[in-house]
Amino acid sequence: MPMNSISRPHSRRGIPLIPLLIVYLVVALAPLALAAGLGLPPRSFRDELASGLAMVAFAMLLMEFVLSGRFRIVSGRIGIDLTMRFHQLIAWSLLAFLLAHPLIYQSPWPASRSALEPDSLGLTDASLGSGGVSLLLLAILVIVAAFRDQAGGSYERWRALHGVGAIAIAVLGAHHALDAGRYSAHPAMAAYWLAMVAIGLASLGFVHLFTPLRQLRHPYRVVSVRPAALRIWELTIEPADGRALDFTAGQFVWLTLNRSPFSITEHPFSMVSCPADRPRVAFAIKESGDFTSRIGTIPVGARAFVDGPHGNLTLTGREAPGIAFIAGGAGVAPLISILRQLRVENDSRQMVLLYGNRVQEQILYRSELAAISESIKLEVHHVLSEPPAGWQGEVGQLDASVVRRHFDSAERKRWLYFVCGPTPMIDIVERSLNQLGIPMRQIVSEKFRYD
16 A cells, blocks of 8 residues: 555554553552551451452552543553543442442451441541542442433533542542551552552643643644534634644544633544645534534634544554445544545555435535545445435445445455444444454444543
């Protein structure tokens, strides 16, 4: 495949999955190793189990700050969407561990004390209070995060409360561990907890302080805002200092518009432009919430700030004899970016774009996609669930039958598949491709839900 200097692929920076999991386990289990090395007299199995669960859970909780901190050393290889899903799964696990912690102490088996008495565990009113409040806050934080979409409300307000709540949980949890913990009060353990709390808070500071300061050095300005499809706007920005964003087609950034970068009003959007279009960067943004419903009112000349690029929905490090793109709605944006770059590079491989929408007016860049199909070996198939009279394309949903119709051939089972759109659509398409014998290693997708 010919490559030019603009589109030279980035290396996939970051720790590979297996070493990353090993590092995670080492940090999570380190409190147990430190406690075992203190040489304190053993207690009943029940008490040791309760303490062990609490210490491991607290270490996992403090690592949550790092998992959500957008560090490329963490997410560069595995993808930031997988990192965030792991972050959400671990939140439920550590909540379960911490809820079990006091219950196990009170369990009648094996008996070591007739009742749970604060003095017998070294608890004070202060440590009981800090432990109870931190556990209550954690439960609220995890449950509210899980049902945030159903509850509604401002994303910005929720994000601020999530951050403040996380800080409170970390500080209160550290106080409880240091004041009440049999092992944690030891200087070696105390140093571990204080270091972990410092790393966690520093991770939060990186996102909310260091990153905005860095963004202030390289501001952007809005150069155009125009309708691109039904309730979808194309917004284009350019760097005020002329410094082009170094990204790969298919990636995304957190974008702040007409606000200070410290205002926590940033949102993740995929680039619809390609690296060859730089220094200008364009986004296709669908009206779907409080912020996005006002995209059309953003004035030309407004300041913009970018954190990125992020994401692994790219061709970097991936080879295949052909490429399939399957998109739903505005999820086509990063795939358009890839297709635009492939046209610039005059890629010679066979390609298929399967693009689903509800109505014809929602199709993004329909005429440009037709033009790209005349420049490179690209088949474009539109799928509408509510087609107009005389529609000649596919009708229905992007389901297993549509996927089978286009990709059930020996040749196409060796292709690379890029899938982007609503999460339910991605799940259906991935299952359908698996049923055709296409392994997950040939399927590239990103499912976003940021907490």
